Amino acid sequence: MIQLAGIVGLVGKANVGKSTFFAAATLKAVDIAGFPFTTIKANKGVGYLHSPCVCNEFGVKDEPVNSACVDGVRLIPVDLIDCPGLIRGAHQGKGLGNQFLDEVRRADALIVVVDAAGETDDNGQSILPGTHDPIEDVRMLEAEFDLWLTRILRKDWERVARTAQAAREEIGRHLEEKLTGLGMNRFHIAKAVEERGLNANDALSWSHNEITAFASGLRKASKPLIVAANKADKGPAEENVQSLRDAGYHVIPTCAEAELSLRRATAAGLINYTPGDGDFEIPNPEKLSGGQTKGLQLIRERVLDNWGSTGVQEVINSAFFTLLDMIPIYPVEDSDKLTDHQGRVLPDCFLVSRGTTTKQFASLIHTDLGESFIFAINARTKKRMGEGHALNKDDIIQIVAAKSRR
Secondary structure, eight states: OOOBSOEEEEEOOTTSSHHHHHHHHHOOOOOOOSSTTOOOSOEEEEEEEEEEOTHHHHTOOOOOSSSEEETTEEEEEEEEEEOOOOOTTGGGTOTTHHHHHHHHTTOSEEEEEEETTOOBOTTSOBOOTTSSOHHHHHHHHHHHHHHHHHHHHHHTHHHHHHHHHHTTOOHHHHHHHHHGGGTOOHHHHHHHHHHTTOOTTOGGGOOHHHHHHHHHHHHHHHSOEEEEEEOTTSTTHHHHHHHHHHTTOOEEEOOHHHHHHHHHHHHTTSOBOOTTOSOOBOSOGGGSOHHHHHHHHHHIIIIIHHHSSOSHHHHHHHIIIIISOEEEEEEESBTTTTBOTTOOBSOOOEEEETTOBHHHHHHHHOHHHHHTEEEEEETTTOOEEOTTOBOOTTEEEEEEESSOOO
């Protein structure tokens, strides 16, 4: 599947720090009160991926337009949505289940925020640390999504399957139209069919259990997830992080509260901190109150020294670079000078799916460029690339087309 960027959804039950994570990642003011259903409507914000900028390699001063470059690191904007809190029974509309599932369908990947300290129960109520297993929260999300998707599939399964069988075609093409609104396509359908060992040419014979298994495979293919084990500085978090990893999940320990504090302190000019770093600097200690100094020291000792970072930036990077397997590409209009038509050096950086070809990339930038594509030029090698050439991470390319973009 070829696409530009993508949307990542933050999901999880109430009071696990999901909205705090969102606020830290986007610096957007959201309601962070500690009770269920704090997030009533999905908040959409912009976070930033961190990727080494190619300006260092070429020794040039870049002039970013659609992104930013700070100390040789390209900050690439990406869309994040904070979905309503999840409770058991969401597939039946319980709590804010309908709103939750309606927002999740828009996401290309999911960040599942869990309470690694195990101090919130199924309903998001506070309990003693270590008395709840966060693995259950991830499994609840998977189960609720699978039940919801199974119900959608079964609604007119027989009709769709009969139509495919009568046309002597695989089920994928006929299901794609039904599932497009859920962010699912023929690629996801084919992957789920293959992984579950099902016969795509005889979907009419699939049993209820096979349809359920197919729904689970479809969810995994279309909504890959990463677990943000939040509150990693509390209670038995280390043990729970390991248990999540042993269960086969991609897990990153996080402390969203610490990240939010560090970003706010940076914005206030109290510290020098780059998201994702393992430490911070205090340029003028005399400007800090005793409480602020103590709070920063606790973050350093309990979070940064223990885990290496707050984990928030690592989660965002992993969601796009690992789960969605996206790569940065730098388009220019002069491959010798690395400039656009206004003379700006390396102005743009786009995220695309790995495997995107030069012509596909041209079409993503502008329809006219794709339709009149002639060839592309690799700014490093100065070689021409045909329309079927697959782009590589950090490629800098000039697109040559009959119709130029102005």
